[in-house]
Amino acid sequence: MSENGPYNQPPQNPYGGGEQGAQPPYGQPQPPQGAPYGDPGTGGQPGYGAGYPGGEQHMYGGAQPPYGPGGPGGPGGPGFTPPHPPKSGGGKAGLWVVIVGGVVIVVLVIAVLVTLVTNGSQTPPVAESTEADQGTRDTDSPTDAPAPDTDAAPAGEPPYAVPAEPCDAFTEQVHTDFLLTEEGDKSVQDATSRCSSTLAEAPEGNDSEDYASLRLTYSVPYSASDSIEQATEDFESGIEDVTGATDYSYYIADAIEENREVDLGDQAQYVVTRYDYVGDEVPQAVLLIRTANLNIRIEYQVSPSFLSEGDTEDLVLPDNTEDIMLNAGAEALALVGT
Structure with a gap:
């Protein structure tokens, strides 16, 4: 060595x-x-x-x-590799990044805590509204409809043609009043235009499987579309039909509950009766309106489902039928002449 x-x-x-x-x-x-x-x-x-x-x-x-x-x-x-020296100023920059990031996190945490505390100390207004609504349901009263607009009038001057979009008369209020679950189906011809909604919920007091339907029909005289005299005759014929005064009517003459004039258009008649629905007598409300040379007919009917266990004699119209029918008539009348 x-x-x-x-x-x-x-x-x-x-x-x-x-x-x-x-x-x-x-x-x-x-x-x-x-x-x-x-x-x-x-x-x-x-x-x-x-x-x-x-x-x-x-x-x-x-x-x-x-x-x-x-x-x-x-x-x-042995084997050790010295670390690379940091660049000038790198340590200070990294330190500032850490400090700023920490401050941001602290501010966010404080904001979340303040929000939670504030929300927890307030009573949600939605809950109050829900309780009020529940109290209304507990009374088993029908849905309140706004007062009928007896001042409703056509948008233009006579003579009138049938509206090209009759389903526009089924407004949001009409959908709510009649518990409609679908948009109406329209049918338009020269002398008539029609909108029908056949899948509405049955009003309160009926079996959950039952259903209702609403139909609106505009018409002008076939022979003379501009004739007010002919339109008046058609209006009178409509009253005879819904009161069961003709041999070919499907309305039950002995089942009339209401039959009176109402204040809409030039002439209007409101009738509550029963209709022969494939051998069953079902409740139906009808509103007939004439304005100049044009007639309006609105029919609201409650029908049984084949799944329903009740008798058709137990089917009923809602307590506010007159109000919702007159509202629907006002909406239909306002569409004339547009």
């Missing part, structure tokens, strides 16, 4: 003293090329080739020590 240790290294003094070729002390600047620690003419490695004849390189001459700076036992030990 060499007196310089097991690795036959050149003599070194870690603190910078002693013979030539020693490692300069920490913190001192490295000598420039060609200084006494290396001979540029011989190709020697600074710090290792100096002091040897002819600049001869020995085992470690001109090569990197195998274990990094300082050799075995040096900083980091």
Whole structure:
């Protein structure tokens, strides 16, 4: 074994003293090329080739020590790779990012807590409305309809043609009043236009499987569409039909509950009776209106379902039938002349 240790290294003094070729002390600047620690003419490695004849390189001459700076036992030990130094100012920028992010998170948390506390301390107005609505349902009273507009009038001047879009008379209020569950189906011809909705919910007091229907018909005289006299005759014929005064009528003459004039258009008649529905007598309300040369007919009927367990004699119209019928008449009248 060499007196310089097991690795036959050149003599070194870690603190910078002693013979030539020693490692300069920490913190001192490295000598420039060609200084006494290396001979540029011989190709020697600074710090290792100096002091040897002819600049001869020995085992470690001109090569990197195998274990990094300082050799075995040096900083980091075998295989250690020194970390890259941070870029100037990078540490401060990262610190500011962390601080700003933390502040944002704290503000968001405080905002969420304030919102939760505020909402929890207030009584939801929806709940109050729901309780009021429930109280209304508990009275088992029919849906309140607005007061009929007896001042309703056609939009234009006579003579009138039948409306091209009769289902426009089925407004949102009409859908609500009659519990309609579908849009109406229209049928338009020269002398008549019609809108029908046959899948309405049955009003309160009927079996849940029963259903209702609503039909609106506009008509002008076939022979003379502009004739007010002929339209008046058609109106009178309509009253005879719904009161069962003719041999071909499907209305039951003995089942009339109401039959009176109402204030709409030039003439109007409101009738509540029963209708022969495939051998069953079902309740029906009819409103007939005449304005100049045009007649309006609205029919509201409650019908049994084949799944219904009740008798057709138990079928009933709602208590506010007159109000919702007159409202529907006003909507239908307002569409004339548009």
